[in-house]
Amino acid sequence: MTQNIQRLIAAIDTADASHAADLIRQVGPYCGRVKLGLEFFLKHGPAGVAAFGNVPLFLDLKLHDIPNTVSKAVSSLSVLNVAMLTVHAAGGTKMIEAAVAAAGAKGPTRPAILAVTVLTSLDAAALYSIGVSGGTTQQVLRLGKLALDAGADGLVCSAHELAPLRDAFGAAPILVVPGIRPVGSAAGDQARVMTPQAAVQAGASYIVVGRPITEAADPAAAAAAIADVIL
Secondary structure (H helix, E strand, O other), X not given: OHHHHHHEEEEOOOOOHHHHHHHHHHXXXXXXXXXXXXXXXXXXXXXXXXXXXXXXXXXXXXXXXXXXXHHHHHHHHOOOOEEEEEEEHHHOHHHHHHHHHXXXXXXXXXXXXXXXXXXXXXXXXXXXXXOOOOHHHHHHHHHHHHXXXXXXXXXXXXXXXXXXXXXXXXXXOEEEEOOEOOOOOOOOOOOOOXXXXXXXXXXXXXEEEOHHHHOOOOHHHHHHHHHHHOO
């Protein structure tokens, strides 16, 4: 089960520090990383993240600004024990290059820079409403190529774009997939979802599971059950 556990990222989407710590304590043995996002970071800042010590963290802040600002933000965050850090691929080549360079300055323990392609809450109609035609897959491939060419270590994408991305870019990029819902779970605000087993079989390096774990009566058991079924 060790490899299965390493593939699972538990999304700790709460601003309550004590609740986050309790969830991490419960699910930590059954996942390879835990994800903290804007909700937690904006309330508790770097000190709140640092309080988790050696827990492998996926810090999902989706940085998106001019290259100089993103470079300085990544430099500031690199003092934390962060294994993965997200930026928006839509920020463009120079922004991603700046993020990668700033992360690289930390050396071997640098965070992997992951570029968010299209949010899993968006579908083709939502993209069209903001001026993007051609559907989700075309946009994910377009942004994925831009980000990887700029040096990003990997991408954040919907499970439904895994096969096209693997066909286009091979096995090397890290592909992190949110919007994962075990059989019987509600989709919630996610428009493009998939089960844990199907996502890993389609080529996910890591799957991110939030509410089906954190809102379960027994979060540890829920995380263990997901780790047990992924290949």
